[in-house]
Amino acid sequence: MFPFPDLLEDCKDELTEVQSVYGQMDAAYNRAADAHGFHCSGCADNCCLTRFFHHTLLEYLYLMKGFYGLDRELQDQIVRQAVRVNRMVDSAVTSGEISRVMCPLNNGGLCVLYDFRPMICRLHGIAHEFRHPSGKIISGQGCAAFETQCDATSGIVLYRTPFYREMAVLERRIREKTGIREKLKMTVAQMLTADQEGLS
Numbered sequence: 674m675f676p677f678p679d680l681l682e683d684c685k686d687e688l689t690e691v692q693s694v695y696g697q698m699d700a701a702y703n704r705a706a707d708a709h710g711f712h713c714s715g716c717a718d719n720c721c722l723t724r725f726f727h728h729t730l731l732e733y734l735y736l737m738k739g740f741y742g743l744d745r746e747l748q749d750q751i752v753r754q755a756v757r758v759n760r761m762v763d764s765a766v767t768s769g770e771i772s773r774v775m776c777p778l779n780n781g782g783l784c785v786l787y788d789f790r791p792m793i794c795r796l797h798g799i800a801h802e803f804r805h806p807s808g809k810i811i812s813g814q815g816c817a818a819f820e821t822q823c824d825a826t827s828g829i830v831l832y833r834t835p836f837y838r839e840m841a842v843l844e845r846r847i848r849e850k851t852g853i854r855e856k857l858k859m860t861v862a863q864m865l866t867a868d869q870e871g872l873s
């Protein structure tokens with residue numbers, strides 16, 4: 674779908690910068706989680722089972738940067754699993770069910786590309802707020818485990834606005850640099866298989 678080696682080289686400055694933004698996100702998440710006493714481990718409502726869509730070329734490129742750093746055998750295993758995941762998700766969606774299929778990067782409960790995972794994998798779970806470009810403040814709940822374990826009325830929220838802004842700036846830069854205008858709406862499994870749906 675995209676010429677990754679060239680794109681990764683062309684966008685290397687932005688990919689270095691997103692690493693820093695992701696680091697800030699992780700730190701903010703940990704501060705909010707600690708303030709709530711919320712610790713995410715082994716819950717049945719595992720967010721790696723959720724069919725999250727990702728929308729930025731920035732996140733896609735950073736994930737693929739991590740993917741291409743894996744050894745070839747592991748890459749092939751992950752792609753084959755991602756093809757199976759796509760089929761299971763499609764089947765669930767066609768049947769009108771809510772898809773609960775494990776992300777192909779989750780291996781035994783651990784994310785194979787943890788350092789390269791997309792934004793929502795870093796922010797999901799804690800009650801949050803952000804300022805919409807219209808100026809309106811939007812509030813969002815935490816995950817089911819958070820809502821059960823924590824006091825959602827405590828006023829402690831993860832404020833996402835600075836991260837959304839920094840991601841938007843970097844996304845704009847790589848869109849200008851690469852000339853890619855195509856809108857993205859992809860799961861991790863779809864990202865990993867965009868060129869390889871023929872594998873089984």
Ligand code: SF4
Nearest residue numbers: 721776778779784794
């Ligand atoms: S990318 Fe990693 S953290 Fe995100 S859903 Fe997949 S396994 Fe989970």
